[in-house]
Amino acid sequence: MAYALSKDNFTKMSEFIYRKSGIYLEEEKHYDKLAKFIDSRINTLGLDNFRRYFFKLRFEDKEGDEFQELMNAITVNETYFFREVNQFEVLANHILPSLHKVKPKNEPIRILSSPCSTGEEPYSIILHILQEGTVVEERDIEVVGIDIDSTVIEKAKKSQYTSRSVHAIPKPILNRWFKKKGMGYSLVDDLIGVVDFQVVNVFDKAAMRKLGKFDVIFSRNMMIYFDDASRKEVAMTFYDLLNPGGYVLLGHAEYMSRIVSVFNAKKIDTTLVYQK
Template sequence: MADINISDDNFRKFREFFYRKTGIQFEESKRYFVDKRLLERIEKTGSETFRHYFTMLRFDATGVELQALVNLMTINETYFFREDYQFDCLVNSILPEIVADKIDDTPIRIWILPSSSGEEAYSIAMCLLERWPGISQWDVELISSDIDTKILAQARAALYTPRSVQHVPRAYLQKYFQPVGLNYQLGDDLRDAVEFTHVNLMDATDVMPYRNFDVIFCRNLLIYFDDLSRKQAAETFFDALLPGGFICLGHSESMSRISPLYKARQFPEAIVNQKVLEQK
């Protein structure tokens, strides 16, 4: 590891830069985490000082170094069927309401972000196949996005540890996975059901193509944002959703404290947020 001291002033400069690029705000309590990964990239790029590295980072037109740093700084910890009461809500309450109001036969579109290593998107795919009778009548598009290119590659590879699959129902595990040594390989049919894409939620150019979604799952991402970034994300989701579309957040997140663009809906399984049709 490079023998370079990252001063308090340098930490603040980097924190502000990273926030502007990603919307992610690092608190002082994350100082050791951030410093360690910064030093790793300083050493990897052969930079002699933080100033040299930071200058290179800011003026790298290719964005390659920023992406490498993003891949290091983002946290990807998840497992299959996490907070699965929302998946029950999706198949039992949300989707029946959506199809009842549909006036055409366009596919139902679901956007999942951050994708992390794919467990959430693949869990939704299994729930649709196993728990939603409407899957035989409706086409569904599942798109899962992340800012971390390395984790997206892992999601597409779909090879999982025993810990990741510990909450997968045994029947699903036998049906959709194959043992590979001590790990589990997801089958091609389910892997092909999800499209994984690279998206920076704070980049207007990145998110522009993402439109006409019926449902968005964005769980445990906004906790890493500050109020301004959360508001920007809420507006991005509003533009991405169809009228009356739904967004599912993590259990500790609340859209009511972020934006008036949504109303809370109480379903038997969960409280979710719905795009407000008209602003008063």
């Protein structure tokens, strides 16, 4: 049976998605997935055809619920604890102590994980901060995790993880901070709730501003789904959100210098960081 979404309408949908989320879908790779999703929404909502669905999405979605369904269906949420671990080590051993030295004692150090998916990245940040131990004794550290996908944020808040998700955590750290739960693991109660998780689209400038200023932004493995214009826009949003001297860390396949020239790129050990 043919899908309700024709190939011509795929172009319309992908333009709409790109404009709203920066995510760039290619027909060859994404047509089937998107078409199946739209068929299921048309069925659930009792609509007649793609035209009705697209109208509803654009003009009858005041609360953004249908757009949220769409985002939850198309995002790629792959993540795990201690992914690209050298960056967390550089944070704990170099960036935190140096921020601690220069920031007024009464101000918190604020770290953003954007995007955080199901929470493994911001909790890896927390586990490294605890491991370092001295800065967290002496001042407040706030970690905020945001993602456009509301299902991953719900999961992040529950903090229940599979064995696959924790596979890279050294055993002593796993035993100290996790409890075995069913087939997987749960964070110990003391850690649940220490990350402030929120559903936010990085292209929503007002929502991003509301998060406040940060000293460090982790933005790993999101911009790979964007084109250059969207990468540039997000990079400048991060620049505005950072305090002077603040840092951005990107995924290993992402490079700021190809996008904008406002940051100073430098290597700490072998890890590339970008400083405002």
